[in-house]
Amino acid sequence: MSRKEVAKRAGVSEATVSRVLNSVGPIAEKTRDRVLAAAKELNYHPSALAKNFVKRKSGNIGVILPYVPKVHIFSTYYFSEILSGVGEAVKQHGYDLLLLFTTPQEGVMNYSLYFQTQKVDACIILGARDTLEEREALEDLERNGYPFCLVNQRFEGSNYNGVDADHVQGSYEAVQYLLQQGAREIGFVNGPTMYSNSRDRLQGYRKALDEAGVAFRTDLLYEGNYSRKSGEALARVIAEQVPRPDAVFAANDRMAIGLLQGWKAIGLEAGRDIALIGYDNSDTAKVTDPPLTSVDVPFFEMGRQAVQLLMDEMSAVNELSEEHSKQRIHLLPTKLVVRRSSQWDHN
Secondary structure: OOHHHHHHHHOOOHHHHHHHHOOOOOOOHHHHHHHHHHHHHOOOOOOHHHHHOOOOOOOEEEEEEEOOOOOOHHHOHHHHHHHHHHHHHHHHOOOEEEEEEEOHHHOOOOOHHHHHOOOOOEEEEEOOOOOHHHHHHHHHHHHHOOOEEEEOOOOOOOOOOEEEEOHHHHHHHHHHHHHHOOOOOEEEEEOOOOOHHHHHHHHHHHHHHHHHOOOOOHHHEEEOOOOHHHHHHHHHHHHOOOOOOOEEEEOOHHHHHHHHHHHHHOOOOEOOOEEEEEEEOOHHHHOOOOOOEEEEOOHHHHHHHHHHHHHHHHHHHHOOOOOOOOOOEEEEOOEEEOOHHHOOOOO
16 A cells, blocks of 8 residues: 555545654644554555655765775775765765675675664665676665665666666767777777676677677787786787787776786787777876777766765665665766777777
């Protein structure tokens, strides 16, 4: 049963039903009795969560981050930009920001505990992986009605509240550009498939090849882990492949920079011997030698929009709205930024 049905049965507005059930403001005794009688007849009980959110519990928006030993996460462009956007928006809405770290060694994930202990009123999850443990933790959040938002990750079969970039289109435009430059042997250095953005980029890569009539080849696919070292480790593998790829598209700038440095160590130059495109358009992409062509992703805006989605969600719960939906995904556009690394002398 819904609040709307109670209002119809009692002959009052939904707002009046909310005031009666939450004891807010003066209400005529007869009206109160009608509403309570209608609610009883329909066996309607507003959720405890909705009542709790009438009063803010902590004043904190949590950001859940993966803890990776020996990785300076705040110097990573991806995390720093998203957190900057989150921080700005959280402050504008009068909340405080609480950073929470998880590690795979912790065993069973329990994001709901942050709500149950009143540490946060809502949370943003960065670096989520498509694993059974992660899915169970998210399903628990959803089942309990806790407001949360995923950034840069989607789960097939689920439609959680989230903000993402159009990585299919971003990848497609990058590979299409290389094809227009005359490249046909295009390698793709991707990240682990536990991340939806890795799968999206592979889809865009294949789409560009298909449209150009170029065969998709698994021997031109390489997997890194989004670190510079993984790109550097693949540099010699790619360089020694016969025939050597004309061009390489890397799924983030850190792996692309690792490739660039690894090739330089063996006498190859991106933009001369092999065309190279990265992804993220990080600050470092502008100062590499040669400067790195990259796909710009609006990470700062993704952080801002994640907060706004949570504010909308909490506002809807405060109002006991039956119409609000937690199942929204905002997809932001990307843009290819061309620099010298993507040039290629194919004569």
